[in-house]
Amino acid sequence: MISSRETVMLSGTLRGATHEASCIVRAIKVSLPNLDIWEYVSAAIERAPSELPDGPYNVSFEGRTMKVKKVAGNWVMGAF
Template sequence: MRFAVLCRGVLRGMGREASCELLATKTVLSEATRAVYSHCAIIEAPLDLPDGDYEVEFAGEVAVTSLRGGNWVVGRILPQTYSEAKTFYDQENTRLKTALNSRRAGKSPAPGDPGGN
């Protein structure tokens, strides 16, 4: 079962720590030992936070995020186990290698790839 939940979180970064509220996608499976959060969106945070890179901690999860021009851009929710971490970093390394090889071949990187639009 998958559903959206309202969570309280803590933003940390740019020398600051602040409370926030966010919406997260929570998935609960009968065979899983715990719920899994796959996405989150910050919906309420202090307006005086400077643009920059942050992490947001909520419901035992941590996600990387950044504030750009007053808009929150949330990256991936970070892995919690060694197995999740290996998968996370293997995917990132594959993405970066593909972008680098495309540049070397003179191809334009795809949007979302490093150096892309």
């Protein structure tokens, strides 16, 4: 079975502490076309308000939520 990978840009929402902001998420979508199954295997915050403080956030997009963290002004994905 052959899978396909594509990079997609999606609207997302960042939530952390008392902050909530819109962002753009660049995600890698992997699909198994014959089974009509797909999943996002990674995601990166592309555009978010620069004034958001460093710290842990949840980013929600396409019905999914992932943990991210802003460290020294850069976004890092992973479990925190």
